Structures are given as structure tokens and as C-alpha cells.
Amino acid sequence: MTRAFFGLLLAGLLSTAANAETVNVAVAANFTKVAEDLAPLFKAATGHDVVYSFGATGQLYTQITQAAPFEVFLSADDKRPAQAVAEGFGVEGSVFTYAIGALALYSTALDLTHGEALLEAGDFDKIAIADPETAPYGCAAQEVIEALGLTDAIAPKLVTGENITQALQFTQSGNAELGFVAASQVVGKSSVWLVPADLYQPIRQDAVLLKTGEANPAATAFVEFLRSETAVAVIEASGYRVE
Amino acid sequence: MSLGDIWTPVSLTLTLATINTLTLLILGTPIAWWLARNRSGYRELVGAVVAMPLVLPPTVLGFYLLIALGPNGPGGWIASIWGGRTLAFSFTGLVIGSFFYSLPFMVQPLRNGFAAIGDDPLEVASSLGASDWQRFWRVALPLARPGYITGAVMTFAHTVGEFGVVLMIGGNIPGQTKVIAIALYDHVERLQWGEAHAIALGMVAFAFVVIAVTLTVDRRVNVPMP
Numbered sequence: 001m002t003r004a005f006f007g008l009l010l011a012g013l014l015s016t017a018a019n020a021e022t023v024n025v026a027v028a029a030n031f032t033k034v035a036e037d038l039a040p041l042f043k044a045a046t047g048h049d050v051v052y053s054f055g056a057t058g059q060l061y062t063q064i065t066q067a068a069p070f071e072v073f074l075s076a077d078d079k080r081p082a083q084a085v086a087e088g089f090g091v092e093g094s095v096f097t098y099a100i101g102a103l104a105l106y107s108t109a110l111d112l113t114h115g116e117a118l119l120e121a122g123d124f125d126k127i128a129i130a131d132p133e134t135a136p137y138g139c140a141a142q143e144v145i146e147a148l149g150l151t152d153a154i155a156p157k158l159v160t161g162e163n164i165t166q167a168l169q170f171t172q173s174g175n176a177e178l179g180f181v182a183a184s185q186v187v188g189k190s191s192v193w194l195v196p197a198d199l200y201q202p203i204r205q206d207a208v209l210l211k212t213g214e215a216n217p218a219a220t221a222f223v224e225f226l227r228s229e230t231a232v233a234v235i236e237a238s239g240y241r242v243e
Numbered sequence: 244m245s246l247g248d249i250w251t252p253v254s255l256t257l258t259l260a261t262i263n264t265l266t267l268l269i270l271g272t273p274i275a276w277w278l279a280r281n282r283s284g285y286r287e288l289v290g291a292v293v294a295m296p297l298v299l300p301p302t303v304l305g306f307y308l309l310i311a312l313g314p315n316g317p318g319g320w321i322a323s324i325w326g327g328r329t330l331a332f333s334f335t336g337l338v339i340g341s342f343f344y345s346l347p348f349m350v351q352p353l354r355n356g357f358a359a360i361g362d363d364p365l366e367v368a369s370s371l372g373a374s375d376w377q378r379f380w381r382v383a384l385p386l387a388r389p390g391y392i393t394g395a396v397m398t399f400a401h402t403v404g405e406f407g408v409v410l411m412i413g414g415n416i417p418g419q420t421k422v423i424a425i426a427l428y429d430h431v432e433r434l435q436w437g438e439a440h441a442i443a444l445g446m447v448a449f450a451f452v453v454i455a456v457t458l459t460v461d462r463r464v465n466v467p468m469p
Contacts, residue, residue, distance in 0.1 A: 059432045062431065109314070133432070170332075174314040175331040
């Protein structure tokens with residue numbers, strides 16, 4: 001309330017940001033930090049504000065189907081944005097890949113120099129993943145476990161976070177010795193094993209403009225901004241690939 | 244939609260609620276007795292601490308529990324006795340979390356029940372030569388019965404409905420920590436409306452029965468409604 005008041009006051013005084021709008025963006029949990037880094041750059045480039053809601057991709061999509069007030073959807077897969085268009089929530093032709101994610105195994109307790117050998121030895125109590133049904137990174141983690149033939153060995157040790165951020169929490173707090181997380185979440189951390197890309201399907205993260213945001217200049221500007229050199233540089237520096 | 248999908252979380256939740264209710268009946272009694280009968284200056288302070296979970300968001304409890312149950316907290320130390328590292332992601336962890344979360348739901352009705360007895364019946368029992376134990380078992384306990392029933396029903400129901408705390412410390416393990424509320428949440432996340440409806444409707448019926456029972460048992464005992 002007070003923020004809105006001061007915002008109005010400022011706008012009145014300065015009357016520069018006459019066309020400043022706000023865009024509501026639903027963001028897959030793995031992209032949390034990058035999205036937050038991008039917000040001030042977006043503001044600087046366009047004058048618009050952005051408000052994020054973070055969650056598991058499936059969770060956000062469920063909310064979108066129930067008329068959540070999101071205008072742009074940054075998914076962690078390429079399935080749901082396409083589904084959004086097919087089911088009439090997304091704008092035709094607005095889907096594009098904003099980042100290609102990588103999966104990492106992370107630990108605060110163990111040395112991960114030989115990550116694969118460590119997983120096969122099974123000398124740990126708990127391993128955290130995101131919910132494979134709703135979080136694409138959880139799905140990729142499951143593919144890795146299957147590819148290594150460890151499904152049965154790891155099943156009793158598996159703990160499931162609602163999304164990739166919770167899988168990171170479980171690992172960060174030491175409650176789980178190991179966790180499959182997004183490489184972007186553990187950039188610069190010491191005990192990380194980057195999972196070889198041939199063990200899982202590439203995580204193509206697509207964005208889609210939702211019909212709710214079609215008339216909002218801030219929403220279209222945000223989608224544009226994601227493809228800008230400024231944004232791409234930040235996304236690449238955060239551990240993603242951009243095509 | 245298999246029956247096992249729904250029955251596993253239901254039976255887990257009922258087990259958790261039963262254990263938690265029994266634990267709190269035993270441990271809540273001395274706390275409530277002390278709060279009701281003691282005239283010490285610390286009384287209101289302890290009362291406030293016990294009541295905290297009524298106003299604290301469950302996520303606050305969940306956050307502290309995640310740390311306290313982990314390898315660097317007391318939970319990790321306890322787990323190391325049998326070679327574990329953490330009490331998070333375990334049924335034991337849920338029992339500990341539920342205890343703190345439901346403490347006021349047991350202690351408040353018991354405290355009110357004990358306070359309502361007053362001094363007279365206990366003094367009469369003393370003058371007739373009753374020992375402290377006899378005074379408690381034969382006078383205080385029967386007179387505080389409505390408080391016990393209300394406390395047990397509220398604690399049981401409150402545990403059945405637990406969500407935030409479990410979401411943060413449970414790790415969603417079927418048969419271990421996946422309780423009813425979490426199972427419902429998962430079904431909704433996955434757009435499985437059929438299963439979600441079945442669980443939600445069951446919970447609505449359960450809540451109605453609990454409230455009806457509580458209201459019928461005693462209209463005089465003040466129950467803090469969650």
C-alpha cells in the first residue's frame with residue numbers, strides 16, 4: 001500500500017516513468033537466482049517492473065490452467081509451454097527456448113570428484129531429487145539413476161522435494177548427503193559433479209507469452225528482453241547454454 | 244486410481260495422529276497441571292511459549308526443525324545412536340515435529356479443565372487423607388475429563404491436517420512421511436482431480452465429524468479453534 005503510494009508520488013514528481021507497467025512472471029524454480037539477477041537489468045532497459053512467482057514447472061502450469069494471474073511462463077521443459085498454446089492459454093508463435101539447463105550432483109558432506117563411482121558404491125544415507133512428475137530436473141535425475149542401473153539400489157534412499165529448490169535445501173542443510181540439482185544453482189560451489197549430458201534428455205527450457213499478458217507492454221517487453229544480449233550474457237554466466 | 248495410493252497415506256496419517264495424541268496426553272498433563280495450579284511468575288512466560296504454535300506460521304517451525312533434526316542439530320546426534328545422520332525424512336521426525344506443532348491444542352484444554360476444578364475438591368480430598376497421587380487420579384482426572392476429550396480430539400484432528408511442517412521436513416516418502424495433506428497436494432499438482440476429490444471429500448467429512456464431536460462433548464471448555 002505505502003509502496004504503491006510512494007510509487008505514485010515518485011511517478012508524479014519525476015513523470016519519467018510515465019509508461020512503467022508491471023509484469024507477473026511464473027518461473028520454474030531452477031531459474032530463481034538468474035531471474036532475480038535479471039529484474040534490475042530489465043527495469044534499467046525498459047523501465048518496467050517484474051514480479052516473479054517461483055515453483056515447480058508442473059505446479060505453475062496447474063495454476064495457469066486455473067486462471068492464475070501470470071502473463072509470462074518460464075518453464076523448465078519444452079513440453080508445457082507447447083501444451084499452454086495447444087490448450088489455449090499461451091499465445092500462438094510466442095514459444096522459444098530461453099535456456100538449456102544442465103543437471104548436477106551436489107553435496108556438502110562428500111567428495112564428488114568421482115560422482116558416478118560414488119553413486120554406484122551407494123555409501124550414503126539419503127539422496128534428494130525434485131518431484132519427477134512436476135519438475136523437469138527431477139525427471140532428468142530419474143533418467144540418470146535409470147541410465148546407471150541404480151533404480152532399485154537408490155529407491156530406499158530417495159527423498160523428494162516439491163521442486164528443485166527444495167531438493168537443494170535438503171542437500172544444503174546436510175539432511176541429505178547428496179542431491180540432484182540444477183547446475184546453475186551450484187555455480188562456484190566446491191563439491192559438484194556435472195552429470196554427463198548423455199545420461200539424460202537435454203533440459204530445453206522454453207518461455208511462452210500467456211494470453212493474459214498479450215495486451216501488457218511490460219509482458220511483451222520481458223519476452224523480448226530475455227532474448228537480448230544483456231540477458232543472454234547473464235543466463236550463460238549462470239551455468240546454462242543458450243542457442 | 245488404486246486403493247493403495249490413498250490408503251497408504253491415510254493409514255500413515257492415522258498412525259501419526261494416534262502416536263502424537265498419546266504422547267501429548269502423557270507429556271501435556273504435567274505441563275497443563277503446572278500452568279493451571281502454579282502461582283510462579285514464570286507461568287505466563289511458559290504459557291506463552293506453549294501457545295506459540297497457534298500463531299507461528301508452520302513454515303517457521305518447519306525451518307527450525309529442518310536445522311534441528313539435521314546432522315548439525317540434536318536430531319543428527321540422536322540419529323547417530325542407530326547409525327543414521329538425520330531425523331528429517333523419517334516418521335520419527337514427523338512425530339517430533341507434530342509434538343511441537345500440536346502442543347497448545349492439548350495443553351490449553353487441559354489447563355482450562357484443571358483450572359475449572361478450583362481448590363475446593365482437592366482440599367476436601369486432602370482432609371479426607373488422600374495422597375497426592377490419589378487426589379490426581381481420583382479427583383482431578385475425572386473432573387477434567389471434558390478437557391481431556393477436547394484436547395485429544397483437537398490434537399488428533401490437528402495432526403491429521405498437518406501440511407506446512409511436513410512439507411518442509413518430510414521429503415515426501417510414501418509410507419514414511421507422505422501424509423494425507425501432502426498426497427492431496429501432489430494429486431492437485433499433477434492435475435489428478437479424481438484422486439484429489441476423493442481425499443478432499445474424505446477430509447471434509449472427517450472435519451465435520453470432529454467438530455460435531457467436540458461441540459457435543461462439552462460446550463463449556465474454551466477450545467482455541469485453529
